[in-house]
Amino acid sequence: MARLHLPLLRDPLVDGFARRIRYLRVSVTDRCNYRCSYCMPEELEDRMQFQPRSAVLTFEELERIVSVFAGLGVRKIRLTGGEPTVRQGIVELVRRIAAVPGIEQIVMTTNGHLLAELAAPLRAAGLAAVNVSVDTLDAARFRTITSRGDLARVLAGIDAAVAAGLSVKTNAVALAEYNGDEIVALCEDAWRRGAVPRFIEHMPMSGGAIYEQARGITAATIRRTLEAAVGPLVPDEPIGRDAGPARYWTVVAQPARRVGIISAMTEHFCDDCNRLRLTATGDLHACLGHDDATSLRQIVRSGGSDEDLVHAIDSTVTGKRAGHVFAEKPPSKHMIGIGG
Ligand code: SAM
Numbered sequence: 001m002a003r004l005h006l007p008l009l010r011d012p013l014v015d016g017f018a019r020r021i022r023y024l025r026v027s028v029t030d031r032c033n034y035r036c037s038y039c040m041p042e043e044l045e046d047r048m049q050f051q052p053r054s055a056v057l058t059f060e061e062l063e064r065i066v067s068v069f070a071g072l073g074v075r076k077i078r079l080t081g082g083e084p085t086v087r088q089g090i091v092e093l094v095r096r097i098a099a100v101p102g103i104e105q106i107v108m109t110t111n112g113h114l115l116a117e118l119a120a121p122l123r124a125a126g127l128a129a130v131n132v133s134v135d136t137l138d139a140a141r142f143r144t145i146t147s148r149g150d151l152a153r154v155l156a157g158i159d160a161a162v163a164a165g166l167s168v169k170t171n172a173v174a175l176a177e178y179n180g181d182e183i184v185a186l187c188e189d190a191w192r193r194g195a196v197p198r199f200i201e202h203m204p205m206s207g208g209a210i211y212e213q214a215r216g217i218t219a220a221t222i223r224r225t226l227e228a229a230v231g232p233l234v235p236d237e238p239i240g241r242d243a244g245p246a247r248y249w250t251v252v253a254q255p256a257r258r259v260g261i262i263s264a265m266t267e268h269f270c271d272d273c274n275r276l277r278l279t280a281t282g283d284l285h286a287c288l289g290h291d292d293a294t295s296l297r298q299i300v301r302s303g304g305s306d307e308d309l310v311h312a313i314d315s316t317v318t319g320k321r322a323g324h325v326f327a328e329k330p331p332s333k334h335m336i337g338i339g340g
Contacts, residue, residue, distance in 0.1 A: 012073030013313070015286075015320040023244070023275040024066070024074045027339035028093065029056065029082040030280050034111050035147035036135075038173050038202055038210060040336040042147055047206070048334055056280045059089065061300050063096050065278065068309045070102030077106045078244075080339030082280065085114040091121045098126025107131070109171070109340060113150065115157025119164040129167035131198070132158050136172075136179050137189055145178055158193055168195040169246075169260065173202055174217035183222055184229040191257050198246050198260035203288075204330035205338075211330065219263035223249065226259060233259070238272075245269050264288075270323030276316065277338055284316050285338060289324025291331045 013021035030051050035042050057065070066077060077097055084090055085108075098106045105128050112132040119130075134154055136142050142151040161168045170190045172179055179186060183199070190197035199222050204211035227233055236248035236258060246260035247269070263269070270287075277285040282297025294316045299308050 013317045015317045017271075017320070017322055019271075019273055019320070020073075021274055021276055021317055021320075022074055023076040023078070024069050025078045025080055025275055025277045025339060026062065026066070026097075027080050027082060027278065027280045027337070028062070028084050028090070029087040030337045031086055032081060032083040032111070032336055033086055033113055034083065034149050036111075036133075036149075036173075037145055037147070038175060039205075040334065041210060044206065044210065044334070047209075048336065051281050055297075057282045057297060057300075059093050059096060061282070061297070062093065063100065064300065064306075065282070065296055065309065066097050066100050066103065068306050068313070070100050071306075072310065072313060073102075075102065075104040077103055078109060079106070080109040082336055082339065083111055083113070084108055085110050085118055091118065091125045094122055094127050095125040105129075109133075110157075111146070111149070112154035112157035112161075116153065116160045119157065119160040119166060123161075123164040123166050127166060129169070130161050131169045131171050132161070132195075133171045133173075134158070134186065134190075135175070136182055137185055138182075141178065155193075158190075158195055162194040168193075170195050170197050172197070172199050174199040174222055175202055175215050176217055177215065180217055183217075183225045187226060187230075187257075187259055196248075196258050196260060198262065200262040201265040203264050203335075204326050205333060205335040206330075207332040208330040216265065218266045219247075219261045220266065222261055230254070230257070243274075245273075264324070265326060268323060273320075273323075276313075276320075279338055284313065285333075286316050286320035287324055288338060288340070289326050289331055290321055291333055292319070 106126055107129040109131045135145050139151040142149055158168055172186050187197040202216040223233055230251045232252045233249035234252055236250055246262045248258050248260045251257040283293035284296050285293045294312050299312055
């Protein structure tokens with residue numbers, strides 16, 4: 001069975017809406033050491049079926065699948081979860097994926113709990129950047145939101161990541177009762193640490209079970225709140241063709257200060273979507289907001305060839321919808337299983 005090792009063996013992946021796919025988000029585990037109330041609250045645990053280890057893709061399987069994607073023009077890989085740092089051997093996995101020919105950038109989304117220890121080895125293994133979730137700067141609130149979290153550890157993780165030379169962004173899910181009064185403080189803190197703050201509009205996952213529109217803060221409100229404190233913001237040009245979903249804004253009076261907003265609900269960016277998502281068990285999803293998926297694990301474990309993988313990937317890309325329909329029909333999948 002021939003392996004595809006060359007950077008680009010055929011036409012790149014382009015979907016039915018002329019969107020070029022260059023970015024794959026890979027969940028490496030469905031387990032998480034936190035239980036964030038808007039994502040995976042303790043009470044949702046009964047409805048969540050965590051996968052047995054045998055169902056999760058091995059490093060060899062992941063490396064092979066990523067190689068096939070690289071052959072199709074994917075250049076950026078984001079490792080996510082669950083919590084990616086709880087996957088045993090995560091540093092080795094980063095090293096292996098970073099070495100796949102054609103992969104130009106490997107980055108990670110993490111809750112930061114283990115980052116103080118892992119930042120330097122991850123950087124040495126080839127990781128370029130981390131996005132760290134920090135919803136509040138109040139330690140008691142942080143504990144309430146995450147149920148098991150430790151704010152001091154996460155902030156130490158951010159500092160360690162900056163010191164290790166990783167590019168760092170923070171992620172806060174914008175929810176009135178958690179950080180409505182901390183929009184400016186979260187930005188100031190991230191800027192002070194050498195990170196770029198970002199806010200994510202709350203999205204209805206899990207069939208909408210833990211979503212209330214009224215709790216969310218919109219992108220427009222976030223910008224207004226920030227402008228009242230720091231003066232006008234101007235939109236940035238997207239940086240690079242593999243840019244993620246955030247739109248960035250610069251503080252006019254202090255151009256080194258930027259803020260990102262992921263406005264999936266009120267100012268959606270589906271027209272620019274350049275990514276696919278792979279779950280820890282090898283299900284390939286074309287969209288965060290729809291449940292349909294193709295099992296790449298089945299192909300890999302039944303002796304399928306790389307060409308079989310290419311066909312499955314092609315048909316997933318061909319079926320990629322115009323956009324999410326969060327407002328009408330939230331997906332029943334859980335954020336912890338797909339990784340954001
Ligand atoms: N455990 C890692 C973390 O905390 O960053 C990676 C996985 S987590 C699912 C990825 C991102 O999704 C986090 O920034 C988290 O805050 C965000 N998130 C989780 N549930 C969300 C929801 N319903 N709407 C918007 N963002 C959500």
